[in-house]
Amino acid sequence: MSEPIKALASVPATGPVAEPDWEPLYRSHYAGSVRLAGLLIGDYHQGEEIAQDAFARLLEAGSRVENPAAYLRATVVNLSRSRIRRVMLARRRPEPAIADSPGADEGIDSVAAAGAIRAALRKLPTRQREAVVLRFYGDLPLAEVASTMGVSEGSVKTHIHRGLAALAPHLEALR
Secondary structure (H helix, E strand, O other), X not given: OOHHHHHHHOOOOOOOOOOXXXXXXXXXXXXXXXXXXXXXXXXXXXXXXXXXXXHHHHHHHHHHOOOHHHHXXXXXXXXXXXXXXXXXXXXXXXXXXXXXXXXXXXXXXXXXXXXXXXXXHHOOOHHHXXXXXXXXXXXXXXXXXXXXXXXXXXXXHHHHHHHHHHHHHHHHHHO
């Protein structure tokens, strides 16, 4: 167990606290909370923000908290998890740049191609279509496609291979 985690874990659990003296708690646990959050998310500066948010939530909870150190530690971990989830979601779905948007007359070919691709996808069996769309449109790794579809990674590879083979003649026609 690392020092910050030992420091947070060393505070004994007690009964309900009337109104704790927050300053000693802050002085003794702030640095450890920052290090814990920084290690969890890989960024010290964001770790500071998370630690400050955790202390703010602890202050809001006030005397309802039986063990302030444990509450603080759990809050730091939960806030770090939330921050990681938001970053991962942003990486999966980046916002399109406005400057890259095609003009009204520039997108005609891409609209026709997209319609042809959708029509070709509709001709595929359901499992092949699911595998191809999740892998290439959803940009998911094989393991996540397999988990989503409820099949093994080998089955996903087979469905993708067969689906792409069936789509190849349709995609060649678009060139």
